[in-house]
Amino acid sequence: MATINGWGLIGTGRIAEDRILPGINSFAGNKLIGVVSRDQARANDFAKRFNAQHAYTNYDDLLKNPAVTVVAIHTPNAQHAEQAIAAARAGKHVFCDKPMATSAADAERIVRECEKAGVTLGVNFHNRQMPCFIETRRVVQSGEIGNVLMVQLEASAGPGAASVAASWRTDPKMAGLGTSMNVGTHVYDILRFILGSEIATVSAIFDTAPGAMETTSLTTFKFANGALAQLNVNQSTPNPYNDFVIYGSKGRITGRSLTRSREGGELQVRLNDGTSRQQAYPAINAHGACVVDFSQALLEGRAPVATGIDGLRSVQLTDAMGKSAWEGVHVRLAT
Numbered sequence: 001m002a003t004i005n006g007w008g009l010i011g012t013g014r015i016a017e018d019r020i021l022p023g024i025n026s027f028a029g030n031k032l033i034g035v036v037s038r039d040q041a042r043a044n045d046f047a048k049r050f051n052a053q054h055a056y057t058n059y060d061d062l063l064k065n066p067a068v069t070v071v072a073i074h075t076p077n078a079q080h081a082e083q084a085i086a087a088a089r090a091g092k093h094v095f096c097d098k099p100m101a102t103s104a105a106d107a108e109r110i111v112r113e114c115e116k117a118g119v120t121l122g123v124n125f126h127n128r129q130m131p132c133f134i135e136t137r138r139v140v141q142s143g144e145i146g147n148v149l150m151v152q153l154e155a156s157a158g159p160g161a162a163s164v165a166a167s168w169r170t171d172p173k174m175a176g177l178g179t180s181m182n183v184g185t186h187v188y189d190i191l192r193f194i195l196g197s198e199i200a201t202v203s204a205i206f207d208t209a210p211g212a213m214e215t216t217s218l219t220t221f222k223f224a225n226g227a228l229a230q231l232n233v234n235q236s237t238p239n240p241y242n243d244f245v246i247y248g249s250k251g252r253i254t255g256r257s258l259t260r261s262r263e264g265g266e267l268q269v270r271l272n273d274g275t276s277r278q279q280a281y282p283a284i285n286a287h288g289a290c291v292v293d294f295s296q297a298l299l300e301g302r303a304p305v306a307t308g309i310d311g312l313r314s315v316q317l318t319d320a321m322g323k324s325a326w327e328g329v330h331v332r333l334a335t
Contacts, residue, residue: 002069005030005295008062008092010083011074012037012046015097015287020072020124021050023288027295033067059083063090070298072291073097076168077176081106088117095294097124098185099318100311102176107315111308121308122294127190128305129289132258132267132281136246137194139269145248148195151229152247155187155259156240159215170213177318178213180206184233185314187244187259188221189306192313194246197225198335199313202320207236210326219321224335261286 007024009016012035024030034054037043043055056062062071063086070093073083081101084094094114100123101107114121127133140148157179168174169182192198201222206214216234223229234240242260246253250272257265264283270276290306297304320331 002299003029005093005298006033006067006069007031007072008034008036008065008068008070009046009052009072009074010036010059010062011072011097012042013074016072016074017046019285019287020074020291021046023285023291024072024295025050026288027292029299030295031067034062034065036062059086063087063092068092070095070294076174077102077181078174081110084110084121085113088113088119088121091117091119093120093122093298094308095122095124095291096311098189098311099176099181099315100308101315102181104312104316104319107312111312114308120294120298120304121311122297122304123306123308123311123314124287124290125186125189125193125306125310125314126261126286126290127186128193129286129293130258130261130281130284132255132265133190133194135267135279136253136255137196139253140194140246140248141196144251145246145253145269145271146250148225148227148246148248150247151191151195151227151231151244153187153191153229153244153259154232154241155183156232156234156237156242157183157260158240159236159238172211172213175213177322178208178217179215179233179235180204180217180318180321183235184217184219184231185318186261187231187233188317189310189314191221191223191229192310195223195225195227197223197227199317199333200224200335201330201332202317202324203330204321204325206325214325217321217325 032052036056047055071087204219207216215236221229244255254268268278294304
């Protein structure tokens, strides 16, 4: 079993800079070996600031370095599959940003190639590391609020996030879907995590026609355990609440301003007998915590909290959402 993780990073965007690289360097069992950027000067700058040994402009060169044992992929969505599969074939563990791919077929290829190579695959579903959601899952799984009947949730980055000129996130060929993949994947996944159940049926409405990037995605889910959920995910409404409510047969959980990881908020549990409690949750570097969990998983020989199968389920869901929205149908998923 390895005693240290030699990390390589592909993609030097804002999330990598602000969240992922600090997360890698925060864990004593990690060493940052190399970074890859299309621009050599940017690669050199990142290597210097984050104490990486090498700065590359070609990820093939990174993968040839035997000191690299795990690769973090933080590039445009459509590039994830090619890069993740190349890393797996080179014998590197893979930590991939969400969405794992832009189609379920590509996500399945990533899972298959990682299994074939015997490497660990994890996904940056960092909401699973947020203390508010860990507590919410504990309360639900304990049965304290009874059987979950319904969930209502809003997650919005606000209108500014969708108007960045010349961003790859506005190009369907590079991004896949719009707000559903940019914002929604995190909350779709966290509901699976909290409820411990797969989404069985989805119905979606987008604010755009097929092929155009949606900035508003309204969805209804039915889970295999019978729970229903209504979600408003958007990059169009100003001053969003970013709240969620989970209604159970014995009580209710309310999260105020908690569905976006960079914001702090409050969690309230109220039971049918009238008793209630609440706790404030400040924002944390949840991305960094996800990196640390993956790092620990590799050294401990266990699965990470967010696995490649979780990444696959997420892409299968967004594929179904696109079909539902553009064809006007309910879509049933395999559970």
